[in-house]
Amino acid sequence: MTILFDGIAYGMLLFILAVGLSVTMGLMNFINLAHGAFAMVGGYLTVVLMQRFDVPFLVCLPMAFTGAALLGAVLERTLYRPMYRKPHLDQVLFSIGLAFMAVASVDYFVGSQQQIMQLPEWLKGRTELGTGTPWELGMGHYRLFIIAVCAALTVGLQYVLSATRFGSRLRASVDDPRVAAGMGINVNVVFAMTFAVGSGLAGLGGALGAEVLGLDPTFPLKFMVYFLIVVAVGGTSSITGPLLAALLLGVADVAGKYYVPKLGAFIVYSLMLAILMWRPQGLFVRQGGK
Amino acid sequence: MQWWEPLVWLLAFATPWALPHHALIINEIAIVALFAVSLDLVLGYSGIVSLGHASFLGFGAYTAALFAKWIHPDPLLGLAVGTVAACVLGALCSATILRGSDLTRLMVTLGMALILFELANKFDGLTGGSDGLQGVVMGPVLGRFEFDLMGQVAASYSLVVLLVLFFLVRRLVHSPFGATLMAVRDNRLRAMAIGVPVSARLAAAYTIAAGVAGAAGALMAQTTGFASLDVFALERSADVTLILVIGGVGWLYGGVIGAVVFKLLHDVISSITPQYWTFWMGLFLVVLVMVGRERLFKPWTWMGRT
Amino acid sequence: MKKRAFILSAMASATLCLASGAIAQDKFKIGLILPMTGPFASTGKQIEAAARLYMAQNGDTVGGKKVELIVKDDTSAPDVTKRIAQELVVNDKVNVLAGFGLTPLALATAPIATQSKTPLVVMAAATSSITEASPFIIRTSFTLPQASVSMADWAPNHGIKKVVTLVSDYGPGMDAEKYFKDRFLFNGGQVVDSLRVPMRNPDFAPFLQKVRDLKPDAMFVFVPSGAGAALMKQFAERGMDKAGIKLIGTGDITDDDILNGMGEVAVGVVTSHHYSTSHNSAVNKKFVAAFEKANAGLRPNFMAVGGYDGMRVIYEAAKATKGGSGDALLAAMKGQIFESPRGPMFIDAQTRDVVHNIYIRKVEKVNGQLYNQEFETLKDVKDPGKNK
Numbered sequence: 001m002t003i004l005f006d007g008i009a010y011g012m013l014l015f016i017l018a019v020g021l022s023v024t025m026g027l028m029n030f031i032n033l034a035h036g037a038f039a040m041v042g043g044y045l046t047v048v049l050m051q052r053f054d055v056p057f058l059v060c061l062p063m064a065f066t067g068a069a070l071l072g073a074v075l076e077r078t079l080y081r082p083m084y085r086k087p088h089l090d091q092v093l094f095s096i097g098l099a100f101m102a103v104a105s106v107d108y109f110v111g112s113q114q115q116i117m118q119l120p121e122w123l124k125g126r127t128e129l130g131t132g133t134p135w136e137l138g139m140g141h142y143r144l145f146i147i148a149v150c151a152a153l154t155v156g157l158q159y160v161l162s163a164t165r166f167g168s169r170l171r172a173s174v175d176d177p178r179v180a181a182g183m184g185i186n187v188n189v190v191f192a193m194t195f196a197v198g199s200g201l202a203g204l205g206g207a208l209g210a211e212v213l214g215l216d217p218t219f220p221l222k223f224m225v226y227f228l229i230v231v232a233v234g235g236t237s238s239i240t241g242p243l244l245a246a247l248l249l250g251v252a253d254v255a256g257k258y259y260v261p262k263l264g265a266f267i268v269y270s271l272m273l274a275i276l277m278w279r280p281q282g283l284f285v286r287q288g289g290k
Numbered sequence: 291m292q293w294w295e296p297l298v299w300l301l302a303f304a305t306p307w308a309l310p311h312h313a314l315i316i317n318e319i320a321i322v323a324l325f326a327v328s329l330d331l332v333l334g335y336s337g338i339v340s341l342g343h344a345s346f347l348g349f350g351a352y353t354a355a356l357f358a359k360w361i362h363p364d365p366l367l368g369l370a371v372g373t374v375a376a377c378v379l380g381a382l383c384s385a386t387i388l389r390g391s392d393l394t395r396l397m398v399t400l401g402m403a404l405i406l407f408e409l410a411n412k413f414d415g416l417t418g419g420s421d422g423l424q425g426v427v428m429g430p431v432l433g434r435f436e437f438d439l440m441g442q443v444a445a446s447y448s449l450v451v452l453l454v455l456f457f458l459v460r461r462l463v464h465s466p467f468g469a470t471l472m473a474v475r476d477n478r479l480r481a482m483a484i485g486v487p488v489s490a491r492l493a494a495a496y497t498i499a500a501g502v503a504g505a506a507g508a509l510m511a512q513t514t515g516f517a518s519l520d521v522f523a524l525e526r527s528a529d530v531t532l533i534l535v536i537g538g539v540g541w542l543y544g545g546v547i548g549a550v551v552f553k554l555l556h557d558v559i560s561s562i563t564p565q566y567w568t569f570w571m572g573l574f575l576v577v578l579v580m581v582g583r584e585r586l587f588k589p590w591t592w593m594g595r596t
Numbered sequence: 597m598k599k600r601a602f603i604l605s606a607m608a609s610a611t612l613c614l615a616s617g618a619i620a621q622d623k624f625k626i627g628l629i630l631p632m633t634g635p636f637a638s639t640g641k642q643i644e645a646a647a648r649l650y651m652a653q654n655g656d657t658v659g660g661k662k663v664e665l666i667v668k669d670d671t672s673a674p675d676v677t678k679r680i681a682q683e684l685v686v687n688d689k690v691n692v693l694a695g696f697g698l699t700p701l702a703l704a705t706a707p708i709a710t711q712s713k714t715p716l717v718v719m720a721a722a723t724s725s726i727t728e729a730s731p732f733i734i735r736t737s738f739t740l741p742q743a744s745v746s747m748a749d750w751a752p753n754h755g756i757k758k759v760v761t762l763v764s765d766y767g768p769g770m771d772a773e774k775y776f777k778d779r780f781l782f783n784g785g786q787v788v789d790s791l792r793v794p795m796r797n798p799d800f801a802p803f804l805q806k807v808r809d810l811k812p813d814a815m816f817v818f819v820p821s822g823a824g825a826a827l828m829k830q831f832a833e834r835g836m837d838k839a840g841i842k843l844i845g846t847g848d849i850t851d852d853d854i855l856n857g858m859g860e861v862a863v864g865v866v867t868s869h870h871y872s873t874s875h876n877s878a879v880n881k882k883f884v885a886a887f888e889k890a891n892a893g894l895r896p897n898f899m900a901v902g903g904y905d906g907m908r909v910i911y912e913a914a915k916a917t918k919g920g921s922g923d924a925l926l927a928a929m930k931g932q933i934f935e936s937p938r939g940p941m942f943i944d945a946q947t948r949d950v951v952h953n954i955y956i957r958k959v960e961k962v963n964g965q966l967y968n969q970e971f972e973t974l975k976d977v978k979d980p981g982k983n984k
Contacts, residue, residue, distance in 0.1 A: 025393070090579045093532060116854060118857075140834065142833060211829065228400070229397060261791050266405060273401040277386060420700060420766035422704060424704070424706075424729070516674065560669055
């Protein structure tokens with residue numbers, strides 16, 4: 001049971017990190033391999049604020065979100081926008097270049113060692129339920145926190161998507177930007193906002209994940225693979241797709257490493273391969289979507 | 291055959307002897323160029339997006355290394371074995387890239403490379419695991435040319451293989467087979483409609499490209515004398531994709547030019563700033579894409595609009 | 597037969613190169629190849645800083661020649677390391693190669709050292725077999741068997757009878773696991789399970805959970821220095837210390853570089869290693885002060901000391917041979933005995949490997965900072981890997 005819990009926590013973290021990527025890929029048809037860099041920015045922002053300015057952890061989280069979102073908005077307007085029309089390969093080149101620059105800059109300013117985060121006391125600790133039974137559930141408080149935050153965010157995102165004006169504009173733009181523009185939707189603004197929010201979420205994910213996943217300048221490159229897996233398996237046309245994909249991968253990874261440690265990393269890759277071969281469009285694709 | 295081609299190749303062959311101190315990096319460039327050309331066949335001419343092309347590089351490298359170590363140290367034989375082995379792997383894997391969107395293919399190929407990485411790590415009795423496969427001593431090429439410390443023989447050897455395979459691939463893409471490949475790349479549905487056997491073509495292209503990549507891998511193992519796990523790493527596939535895109539996808543020289551530019555740039559920047567060269571490399575890539583490849587070498591066009 | 601011909605022709609061409617270059621040789625060149633980028637960049641940083649510190653302290657002239665330090669980044673890719681080493685030997689005509697942050701990098705370069713007769717000083721890599729790859733290899737770092745075996749000797753005498761080993765799945769990790777296990781079993785202990793964590797591992801959770809479920813007395817860990825922090829955090833988060841499982845391992849998990857940031861969770865962890873920043877000797881205090889001063893407060897770790905001592909070995913050998921190279925330089929490196937910031941050490945003339953003290957240390961808070969406090973010393977530990 002604990003393994004399930006851990007897997008869910010890991011999966012939710014992956015989801016928050018990857019959902020921005022999924023939406024931007026579906027919306028702007030833009031392969032942004034620098035997405036991990038926004039996560040890293042959020043993580044480092046949090047660490048620096050906590051270590052140098054003694055800002056409490058909870059305050060750092062929204063700051064990580066805002067910081068990364070602002071950065072995303074600025075970059076979108078200046079650098080990314082001219083890229084939308086370029087072929088995918090150029091976009092890949094561009095975003096990898098950005099990622100390289102981000103990695104080296106962080107290395108230069110902060111140094112290349114692992115950053116260690118000090119959690120506030122109320123987040124350290126663990127609750128054990130049903131010790132000794134097969135249903136033993138040990139829950140680290142921090143992981144509980146992660147699950148709670150991510151669940152709240154997911155509900156919030158889903159609400160925005162389905163029940164607000166902006167959400168329907170977004171969905172329209174994803175389905176067909178030209179028609180949406182023709183209907184009077186300011187597609188540019190939608191793009192900009194979405195990119196900013198997506199980057200902000202990545203930043204938040206980076207801040208939350210620093211504790212569990214570790215944080216150093218090579219973060220964007222290390223974890224890019226996992227984000228891409230979530231997006232590929234989950235599809236880019238909904239929020240629930242990547243969510244379920246992330247959960248599936250999180251649990252599979254954790255369970256795989258527990259029960260068959262010899263095969264550790266295999267499980268995730270093989271699972272992904274199998275899923276993609278069975279359903280090449282991703283597991284959860286809406287009919288009529290891209 | 292354009293007029294400048296024979297000149298370029300002659301120049302290329304002269305370099306290991308004219309610039310003996312750079313023979314080693316010339317060797318590396320030749321190998322990466324070959325690898326990039328193989329990726330061009332897959333990416334540029336068939337439209338298959340792959341982030342795991344290093345699978346074949348690595349497979350060719352390990353096969354050639356193991357062959358040289360345990361069976362026979364002749365380089366050409368090892369080269370053939372490596373190429374064939376990679377071809378076989380390519381044929382097997384081609385089943386995975388037939389369906390799905392670009393992103394699917396990206397992930398599937400990536401997954402393949404990562405799985406091979408783990409396999410190589412696990413079977414460390416055979417592959418040497420993360421320490422790498424050491425002790426690969428090659429015999430002389432054609433029975434006469436020993437691999438020297440300067441690397442001149444190695445560079446010439448790699449260049450010859452590059453030349454031969456380059457022209458073979460060129461013949462291929464300029465043939466009716468190549469034409470059908472490009473048709474599939476440009477519009478799959480239409481190609482199917484006019485009777486092109488899409489799956490068969492894609493599989494064939496993928497297999498051949500795998501073989502060429504395997505040849506590059508074999509060269510790498512032979513000229514450096516060992517094989518290690520990072521031939522399967524994501525960085526390899528990512529680097530070669532970068533190289534190809536820098537040089538230009540869809541014309542075979544793109545791979546060669548990209549290799550030269552990237553490697554030289556890396557070497558030069560790295561000597562200046564060993565720790566932060568990735569920053570400048572990233573900057574170069576960003577500027578390259580924003581300004582456009584054609585305009586990169588004409589700085590005066592950067593400011594205005596084309 | 598072919599091998600001999602290969603080596604002969606390689607040596608011939610190397611000699612030719614060296615001969616042609618010897619006339620212009622008025623500098624003593626050291627080729628320092630380090631991972632300056634990528635996941636092991638902190639290793640490169642520490643070693644480079646230590647090397648430069650040594651040069652600053654001991655002047656840049658040795659044996660009558662000016663010392664030139666050429667630093668190159670190999671991005672932790674062995675074929676790049678090999679090419680850089682080859683270029684350094686052939687083009688720059690270095691007198692000695694040094695650095696080597698990881699095992700495959702050193703192993704790949706070994707043939708170059710042999711063929712060109714260039715001494716190769718390993719300042720970081722820690723797998724036992726490296727010094728056997730070439731007669732020109734000297735090591736000043738340490739070997740994992742040294743640290744693991746020492747821990748396996750110490751643990752059974754302190755109430756630890758049942759252990760689960762957890763190591764990263766690569767060369768040094770497997771070395772650590774094997775040598776710890778063998779010695780621990782020899783000492784009458786019991787190794788319940790041996791887990792291997794993939795190198796690209798984002799989450800230790802499942803592995804730690806498994807250890808917890810097996811309920812050993814202690815968990816013996818080896819992970820490369822960066823991952824130690826994450827492991828410790830999760831160890832505490834999983835309540836393993838409360839479940840009575842001790843954390844023991846080699847000093848890589850309490851790497852001085854990041855120890856201070858680990859916080860309370862690291863206090864009490866017992867490790868075995870050859871160097872601690874808080875080692876109580878005059879030589880060390882001087883070294884640490886100078887290092888921190890020159891590097892904006894960065895604490896030197898065991899990588900730095902490997903680099904510092906490596907430079908010492910090179911300098912002394914250069915002095916003895918008046919800036920020589922090849923066999924003479926190598927001979928002057930073997931058998932050097934001196935006081936290093938880590939304690940007394942010497943380079944075994946037979947195995948060319950380092951022999952030094954291994955300390956058992958515990959993490960404690962001293963003046964508000966965390967340090968590995970040494971409380972037991974195992975003297976003059978030779979590399980157990982060589983006794984086979």
